[in-house]
Amino acid sequence: MFNVTRTPDAPQSLFRRVSYSEEDVLNELREIFYDKCYLCEIKDPTSINVEHFDAHQGDLDKKFDWDNLYYVCGRCNNIKLAKYNNLLDCTDEGIDVFKSIKHLPPHTPYQSKIIIEPMSADDKTRETAELIDEIFNTDKTINKKITGKYLRKKVFQKYNRFLELVNEHLDEELPQDRRDDALGRLRMLVSKKQEFSAFIRWIVLEDEYLFELLGSSLD
Ligand SMILES: [Zn+2]
Numbered sequence: 519m520f521n522v523t524r525t526p527d528a529p530q531s532l533f534r535r536v537s538y539s540e541e542d543v544l545n546e547l548r549e550i551f552y553d554k555c556y557l558c559e560i561k562d563p564t565s566i567n568v569e570h571f572d573a574h575q576g577d578l579d580k581k582f583d584w585d586n587l588y589y590v591c592g593r594c595n596n597i598k599l600a601k602y603n604n605l606l607d608c609t610d611e612g613i614d615v616f617k618s619i620k621h622l623p624p625h626t627p628y629q630s631k632i633i634i635e636p637m638s639a640d641d642k643t644r645e646t647a648e649l650i651d652e653i654f655n656t657d658k659t660i661n662k663k664i665t666g667k668y669l670r671k672k673v674f675q676k677y678n679r680f681l682e683l684v685n686e687h688l689d690e691e692l693p694q695d696r697r698d699d700a701l702g703r704l705r706m707l708v709s710k711k712q713e714f715s716a717f718i719r720w721i722v723l724e725d726e727y728l729f730e731l732l733g734s735s736l737d
Pocket of ligand 1: 555556557558559560591595
């Protein structure tokens, strides 16, 4: 997960209380959530939904409350439903959602399970980790099993790209400018704005050498 800074003013269309997913709302959410699902971190605009963090269940105040609207992909929205309603809030500046849940990338493209671990025992952290674990690892339905496999493969590809750049940076046979270029790209890749950032950032966090090299770029 990644932290998000929400703009204080609600988009105008919400005041009409007709729809919570007009163009202004979507554009604003897209910007503040770095164009990615707040749960799985996929960047896939073809499946984006506006979600109610606290399920509105007919309550109009919750339904049109700007602070309650989150940018989520259709698959995560469908897994979350109203079943998970006590989650860590990525828009709360007092919570480091990234460090709260460990995400470890798969070693191979078709690894059948990704490790997702809560870093403390409180209810919200555990429930959020449980949801993210279900998102990446569920095989409850055939559709979710197939799309989960695709999702893990995408995480692997991002991780693999990261390792390629680490190797390039370390390769003493390469000219210095290429090694420097690789380092510049690594610094970009560890930003919370990137797809699947939690997986890449956890690798950095747990590796002394990489942390020294890239820790200052963990925004
Ligand atoms: Zn998602």
